[in-house]
Amino acid sequence: MAVDTSTRSKLDRRTLLIGGGVGIGLVVAWAAWPRTYLPNLTPAPGESLFGAWLKIGTDGHVTVAVPQCEEGQGVYTALPQIIADELGADWKMVGVEPAPLNPLYANPLAAEELFAAALGPLPEALRRAHIRRSGLMLTGASTSIRNFEGELRHAGAAARVLLAKAAAKRWGVDWKAVGTFNGLVYQGSQKLGFGALAAEAADQSLPDDVPLRTGEGPGLFGQPLPRLDAPPKIDGSANFAADIRLPDMVYASIRQGPAGETGLVKVDRAAANRIRGMLAVVTTDDWVAAVADNWWAADRAIDAMRPRFKTPEPVINSDSIEQALSAAFDAEGRRMAEAGDLSAQFRGAQLVAAEYRVGLALHAPLEPMTATAVHRDGRLTLWLPTQAPGLARAAAARAAGLGEGSVILHPTMAGGSFGAKLETDAAAQAALLAMRIGRPVQLTWSRGEDFRRDRFRPAAAGRMAARLDPQKQLTGWLAKIAAPSTGRELAGRLLRGAAIPGIGLALSGSDPGAVAGAVPPYAIPNLAVDHHPAEIGVPTGYWRSGAHSYTCFFTESFLDELAHVAEQDALSFRMAMLGGQPRLARCLQTVAQLGGWQGGQPGSGQGIACHSFRGSHIAVLAEAQLTGDRRVKVERLVAAVDCGRMVNPDLVMQQIEGGLLFGLAGAVGSSTGFTENVADVRDITELRLPTLADCPDITVELIRNNEEPGGASELAVPPVAPAIANALQAATGVRFRRLPLLSDME
Incomplete structure (x- = not known):
């Protein structure tokens, strides 16, 4: 685990609190000191600047500054769509450009998720002040819409009001009676294009309260608008x-x-x-x-x-990684979450137990x-x-x-x-x-170098134990997870030299990110989650969905095993514990209906799994079997998704479908062994990724509602592997407890 030990040696809890809390008082006072940041977006000739987020040209084009990395997930479309909807723009006249570095574009949601180990122990005011003042512009953890929707909507509304005020001044009317639609400003029969008013509008002043659109009438929000980045990618003009x-x-x-x-x-x-x-x-x-x-x-x-x-010493091999995970269980773990009285529930009871393992996973994007x-x-x-x-x-x-x-x-x-x-x-x-x-x-970097020096999704192990009472109700749950402290490693590596994160790392030795997603969404009266930090000797980093990619595998596989012990249908077993999770329960019901759930009967080859995180919910049904040459063949994946209100449902569909295939790749491949401190995989053909011929039939149902937006880009990844493992158990009668699946049989 890579931690900035020089910072840690200077900043520990005793040093920070010495002198009656003077140290804390100083940093809190620093957080409260007011700061103002000005936009540094640069207008081109003929463009007028409207704050930090958009520019309008004399020809009526609207350019939106996007502070997020477009990596295929669609932020170059979704974020401009929010502004265009509120502004009343013509979608054909909307373009994008990368936002300049500026604290105005900081992403506190992503920072708090990715660097929870360093920032989580700090007071909220101090944490938020550091994120803003250090200008932590971040793309990750499915936060783009969740973090920026409000700011973008306000920016679009502000520009709309300024255009309305400029038009009202020309026409001698109340600006509140002026509207915008499809790139035009209108009042009664009078209308002008955005471009004709942009320069005058930029000089207007905003009212104290900028009104948002009421949602009545036609708008762009929620429409499957075409992607703005698709044409340049198709014609080759996009710059990578x-x-x-x-x-x-x-x-x-x-x-x-x-x-x-x-x-x-x-x-x-x-x-x-x-x-x-x-x-x-x-x-x-x-x-x-x-x-x-x-x-x-x-x-x-x-x-x-x-x-x-x-x-290097010590020598790292696949066997040493496995041994490090096992050894981590011998040391006392950190209690990361608990409810009820688990000790009393387990005392003298007959428990159901199982152990699961996942291997190192590579990122392996097409672009090294x-x-x-x-x-x-x-x-x-x-x-x-x-x-x-x-x-x-x-x-x-x-x-x-x-x-x-x-x-x-x-x-x-x-x-x-x-x-x-x-x-x-x-x-x-x-x-x-x-x-x-x-x-x-x-x-x-060559492809081989990209694999050799990847910051891998960590290998991890889960020792699960549970108690079923005489009525076969789940009354106790213990998840002991051995995994590297990847969150501390990530913060120490990327935020090195920053004093405030160093304070956070010194205040707490825990890493909540290492067990993220391990608390089941089910109503279990007595439960606990323990993290056993594992020193595997391999550099690790953030991988799509983070620890959820393995904690969901542990949880949903073990739930299926418990359902078998209880002699209950796996769907009914889950539904009985989801009274407090109606949205997730609806996803399960929907996917069972869409997929023709047969109860997970032996020979059916059907498995089911679900997951909730970052404000979204998903259930996945898989149909899978083993082929004669001992390969996993996934024939069908069905998903039901509730991610709240959607800016662009086509983008959500693309992300869910892509996430399902990414999860499939993680279930059957995407992994590497280690030999003498070097990853074994050198070429993309060695990753055993599913090919087009291997891709299953995919059905996705997006459940529409007006709840707050949740994350979509990583949502579908975690439940795929357990759904497939559960399907293989139904098909073969064998429980596979390791990812990639069948890797323990090689």
């Missing part, structure tokens, strides 16, 4: 990091050492120089890069150099780590896809030895991420290469 071309640019490939404390020992520079197009070799203590006039030559040169690194950097006139400029632009800029500045004010970062679209592009290594490496070479450099 690998598309950047600069005068005199060179290309770099990199080889980094194995996991653990290592160092570069030897490279064969002469062999590299024999590669045509080769220009330079750059080394640090941790990595070596080849620079050439084309990337293919650079990557061949890396192989030709045959870099040798010091073998890529960054372009150039250093000119004391200023460093970077282009890269990033879920954390401020943190990437800080990492690049440290590597280049520059102040952050001397670094400009241009975020590009990402070809997938799933959490991988929260990391900042490529930004720092490209920055250092640009400084060393003195020319623009485009660094691209």
Whole structure:
């Protein structure tokens, strides 16, 4: 577990509280000190600026600043759609651009989710002040709509009011009688386009209370509008990091050492120089890069150099990871959640118990780590896809030895991420290469390097125990989870040097993110969840849905086993405990009806699972079997989803369908073993990902309501694996308790 020990040694609970709480008083006073941030969005010629979120041109086009990374999830459509709806814009005239770095675009929901171990122990005022003042712009944890909807709606409403006031001044009417629709401002028979009024509107003043639309009449919210990023992706005009071309640019490939404390020992520079197009070799203590006039030559040169690194201690292998998980259970765990009196419930009772395990999982997006950097006139400029632009800029500045004010970062679209592009290594490496070479450099990790140096979804184990009373009611539940403290590791790595997160890490040694999702949604009167931190020696990071990807597997698989012991239908067993969760219960009922649930009878090949998180609810029914060559064949996936009111139902459908397939990939593959501190997987063909021929028939029902929006991009991932495992139990009579499925039979 990587924690900034220097910060921790200086900031512990005793040091912080010494002197009657003076330390806490100082940081709380800092949090309360007022700060004002001004927009730094730049209008182009002919555009008028309307705050931090949008610009309107004289031709009527509306450009929306999006502070989130577009990695395929649709934020370049959903966020502008909120503004366009409130503004009354013509969708054909709406465009987007990445928002500049500014505290106004900070994402506290994502920060509190991703860095809960560091920020959670802090007082809310201090936590929120740090997130805003450090400008933590983050994409992750299904927070884009949940965090920004209110601000975007207010921004659209404010621009609408300003346009109405400008028109009212021309027409000599009350601005409250003026409306907007489809890019026009109107009052009675009078109407003007947005562009004709934009300059005048920008000079108007806002009332104290900006009215939002009432929802009456036609609007864009809730409509399946076409994606704004689709046309440029189709015609090739969309810029990804690998598309950047600069005068005199060179290309770099990199080889980094194995996991653990290592160092570069030897490279064969002469062999590299024999590669045509080769220009330079750059080394640090941790990595070596080849620079050439084309990337293919650079990557061949890396192989030709045959870099040798010091073998770290201890040696990490697949067996040592398994042993570390088992050893974690021998130490006392941290009680993370509890209800009732579990000890009394378990005392002298016959318990049902089972153990589950999941392996390391790779992110494996189509786009590997890529960054372009150039250093000119004391200023460093970077282009890269990033879920954390401020943190990437800080990492690049440290590597280049520059102040952050001397670094400009241009975020590009990402070809997938799933959490991988929260990391900042490529930004720092490209920055250092640009400084060393003195020319623009485009660094691209090879596919093998992307796998070798991934920040993996951690391996984890769950020891589950439960009591069924004589009436077969579930009265006691204990989940003991052995997993790395990935949240502390992530915070220590990405927020290093920041004093406030250092205080949070010192105040609490726990990591709530390591067991996120482990508290069942069911009405169980006595329960407890314990975290047993495991030192597996492998760098871990955030993976789509985080710990929910394994805690849901533990919970929903064990629920199915308990239903079998109780001799009850798995659906009825769950429904009986969901009286306090009507939305999740409706998802279960809906998916059972859609999927033709047969009660999970032996031979049916049907399994069911459900999950709730981040304000959303989902149930999944799977039909699966084992083939003659011992492969898992998933024939059908049916999902019922309640994620509250939807900005764009087509985007939600895409995310749910994509999440189901991502969950399927995690159930049958996407994993790697480890040999002598290096991941075994080198190529995407070794991940055993489902192909088009393997894809099941998919049915998704979106349950419509007007509840607050919940997360959608990660929602479908957690319940897929347990639904498939439960289906295989029904098909074969064998319970599979390890992910990837069948990996314990190899």
